[in-house]
Amino acid sequence: MNPLVLASRRPVAVIARALALLFLVSFLFFPVYWMMVTALKPNQQIFVQFPEFIPTHPVLDNFKRAISQSNLPTYLVNSMITAGGSSLLTTTLAALAAYGFAKYRFSGRFATMNIMIGAQMFPFAVILISLYPMMQSAGLLDTLTGLTIAYVVFALPPAIYILFSFYSRLPNELIEAARIDGASEIAILRRIVLPLSKPALISVAVYSFTWAWNDLLYSLTLVTSDNLRTIGPGLLLTFFGEMQQDWGGAMAAAILASLPAVIIFAFLQRFFVAGLTSGAVKS
Amino acid sequence: MSSVRIENASKAYGGLKILHEVSVDVADGEFVVLVGPSGCGKSTLLRMIAGLENVTSGTISIGEKVVNNVLPKDRDIAMVFQSYALYPHMTVAENMAFSLMLKKASRQQIAAKVGPAAQILGLTPLLDRYPRQLSGGQRQRVAMGRAIVRDPQVFLFDEPLSNLDANLRVTMRGEIRALHQKLGTTTVYVTHDQVEAMTMADKIVVMREGRIEQVGHPLELYDQPRNMFVGGFIGSPSMNFLEATLDEASLTIGGIALRRPETMPNVDAATVICGIRPEHFELRDDGVPMEVAVVEPLGSETQVIGTIAGQSLVCILKQRLRARQGEILYLAPQTDKVIYFDKSTQVNIGI
Known part of the structure; x- marks a missing residue:
């Protein structure tokens, strides 16, 4: 905000506003801050009665342990495969479905779409209960393919919805002009619709990627072999057991695990915001 | 092609x-x-x-x-x-x-x-x-x-x-x-x-x-x-539609009887709607009285909006004129240019 604008306001209002923002920011970022601080402390310093908010003697031992002791590289690769795969699959399926729902007239299209979007109403733990026996009978339990499909199941409805609202806003005349210009339906999708929906597609891809990356429950339930674990359950089971609780190591590993998601988000957030808000206001 | x-x-x-x-x-x-x-x-x-x-x-x-x-x-x-x-x-x-x-x-x-x-x-x-x-x-x-x-x-x-x-x-x-x-x-x-x-x-x-x-x-x-x-x-300003009665000798608009034009379609005495283009009016002492509402001088012509016997009307006159609101102008349609419509079917009875 322009400092002149701030100065022209009443000081009490300015201070109240600043405090409110500070509270909100600390509420959101304190866990992240605490994760970083803890990762830099030796384990015996973590449980002292008066913890240090800024570590006086930061150490990197936790990071070394996180890399050497755990299967971190394997977990990272598994997460990349499942999150990346489900993100790709979700975006592709959602783009096709949403475009169909938005731009083609066929009987029962609203009913079909509402049923698909209605799937979102169920808590994801509930979906998991019905998903488990299906995965079992399909022989997909304890496989990365099965886990990827499970992520798609959950991410697809909101993805369709986001893209549906985007495509509904895309002028029909563009599609009709392309149709008259001689484009087939596939060519229209590939050369007109998809290039124009890049922001929305990226936001859907980021959304489904982060969802899968952050998952704990599905992965913990559907995958049991250690070499197939994704980052969340992998770290949990490495650093916490019946006998041990290595908070420092866990926090260091958590930082390493968040990095890819943070990097992706930082690069694509411009599109992400544009994609989510597109259609909200008249441009 | x-x-x-x-x-x-x-x-x-x-x-x-x-x-x-x-x-x-x-x-x-x-x-x-x-x-x-x-x-x-x-x-x-x-x-x-x-x-x-x-x-x-x-x-x-x-x-x-x-x-x-x-x-x-x-x-x-x-x-x-x-x-x-x-x-x-x-x-x-x-x-x-x-x-x-x-x-x-x-x-x-x-x-x-x-x-x-x-x-x-x-x-x-x-x-x-x-x-x-x-x-x-x-x-x-x-x-x-x-x-x-x-x-x-x-x-x-x-x-x-x-x-x-x-x-x-x-x-x-x-x-x-x-x-x-x-x-x-x-x-x-x-x-x-x-x-x-x-x-x-x-x-x-x-x-x-x-x-x-x-x-x-x-x-x-x-x-x-x-x-x-x-x-x-078709046409701007639009064609005027005035109700008129017709007998063998005359065409009566707004209570004023005009000579029945020779181009008049051969219809029996009846009430008809006269379609008159705005430019097909002229000022004439034996015309129909129009009460002026607005005069719009456009330089090359003058557009006058008013009413004849309660029916609103737009006409475009070649001459420049000053007239106040409420003033009476005497207008006569160029009777050979008037188009006659059947009042109930709204169809042109001249073709």
Whole structure:
């Protein structure tokens, strides 16, 4: 905000506003801050009665342990495969479905779409209960393919919805002009619709990627072999057991695990915001 | 180039009928304008010619071929949309070349088509720009360029000028007309603006509520409207409609009996509606008294708005005059120019 604008306001209002923002920011970022601080402390310093908010003697031992002791590289690769795969699959399926729902007239299209979007109403733990026996009978339990499909199941409805609202806003005349210009339906999708929906597609891809990356429950339930674990359950089971609780190591590993998601988000957030808000206001 | 023939075409959405057995012939190279108030079905008819809407019954032919079941891309037509529908992620050159690219034309072929089309429309310096970097008139030209490049049998225009400001509209009107004269391509043009229709068309098709009211040359419609709707729709300011009674010797408007004109259709004494164009009045002492509401001096002429026997009226007089509100002017219609309509059917009884 322009400092002149701030100065022209009443000081009490300015201070109240600043405090409110500070509270909100600390509420959101304190866990992240605490994760970083803890990762830099030796384990015996973590449980002292008066913890240090800024570590006086930061150490990197936790990071070394996180890399050497755990299967971190394997977990990272598994997460990349499942999150990346489900993100790709979700975006592709959602783009096709949403475009169909938005731009083609066929009987029962609203009913079909509402049923698909209605799937979102169920808590994801509930979906998991019905998903488990299906995965079992399909022989997909304890496989990365099965886990990827499970992520798609959950991410697809909101993805369709986001893209549906985007495509509904895309002028029909563009599609009709392309149709008259001689484009087939596939060519229209590939050369007109998809290039124009890049922001929305990226936001859907980021959304489904982060969802899968952050998952704990599905992965913990559907995958049991250690070499197939994704980052969340992998770290949990490495650093916490019946006998041990290595908070420092866990926090260091958590930082390493968040990095890819943070990097992706930082690069694509411009599109992400544009994609989510597109259609909200008249441009 | 090709002719377009529409025979008994109907369009219905479910039970709702939008077009009722419409027939229009567009000759090879002709510029035909479909005009009518919004909701009259003109755009639907155009979209049916384009193949964007299917035909419920009847046939549409382009050239000799019935195209009812032919896909838009195989109809060899080009369409200019009201919103221009330029592809936002492509440059002007790419927009114009898109149809050729889809046909897998070579780079040389594309350049050979896009270059001259851009030249004709003055788009050469803008070829590398994106649509968002263009003004409304330039976008309009790109949309036309995209159509020209196709070298189609028929051009279809769907209200192409309604998003432009008034001055630009007049300019673009001339450009489209000039383009038609240069290329000679059969054109079907939809507008709700009767001035556009009058100034551009070889032939006007006036539509209302899914039916054709009259087809003809612009001045034919102006001089001999088939009914009150066409009379009122074509021409600006609109034709005046005054109720009058008729007997063997005279025509009485507003209580004043005028001599029954010799051109008068042979109808029995009755109440008729006189359709009188604003310019077909003159000031005359033995005329009908009009109470003046507004006088608008336009320099070359004077437009006067007022009432005769409670019926409102607009007239355009050649002379300059000063008259205040409430003043009485005596007006006489040029009786040989008056058009007579049946009061109940609203049909022109002179033809």
